[in-house]
Amino acid sequence: MHQQLELLIMLHDVDLLLKESHDAETSRQLKKIGFKMGKTTKKIEAARERLLEGLDRDIVKRYRRLVKRYDRAVAPVLDGICYGCYQVMPTAMATDKDRNKEICLCPNCGRFLYWIEK
């Protein structure tokens, strides 16, 4: 897997975790289930900063732009479909090649792509 894609995936998952911890409705549901969500996210935010430092500046810029627009900047590709915009990938992209060895963007929505089925 491309090292920058690794960082992007981890950044995405950390952002999702932070978002859920800050979201009042999700927190309420998790508390109802029995989980106690701490308010301190400093350690996680520090880890997030380290991930951002490892990413190329252009990728960070694009990531931030995509988050602003779509909330989530990285989308998985399953069965040749981008699960960000639900559009089918062009046949030229659906090859046997390991697409995760490079940084791919969805030609429709522009999100970073992570190919789950290689």
Added chain:
Amino acid sequence: MDSIMRLVDHLRTELMELNLRSQTKDEVLRELSDLLPIDEKSKEMLIETLKKREELGSTGVSRGVAIPHCRSLLVKKLYIVIGRSRKGMDFKSLDGKPVHIFFLIVAPPQEPSNQYLIALGKVAQMARELSKKKEALEIEDKQDFLRFLSKLDSG
């Protein structure tokens, strides 16, 4: 939605370890993640996210049960991994007691029906029942354990 989701439909014997060897929180997250059908690299990344989730608050929900969980791009569907440690281990549980039964839950972010939260709720409910049953620590066979959980799931 809640009523139509059956937890047992997501439980598999290949995602079950009834004799966990781990002694620590990090070790058990790894041992449970090892059962997931994902590559090594993805596993390492997923374990990092699970550890970060634990930093928000222990998922050891008391009564000897822990439910480590997270959403991740690295999985394509909801997975529930079950682990058991007869001896029990310190998972920094909310009640401070050792944890014997683990349910690791991971789900993709793009899940429209939100089965993740439903699964978490159902597992927590099952955990309450489980803690009252001594068979939970006695059953040897994975299929028997699955049948035992099925009974709890159906009420």
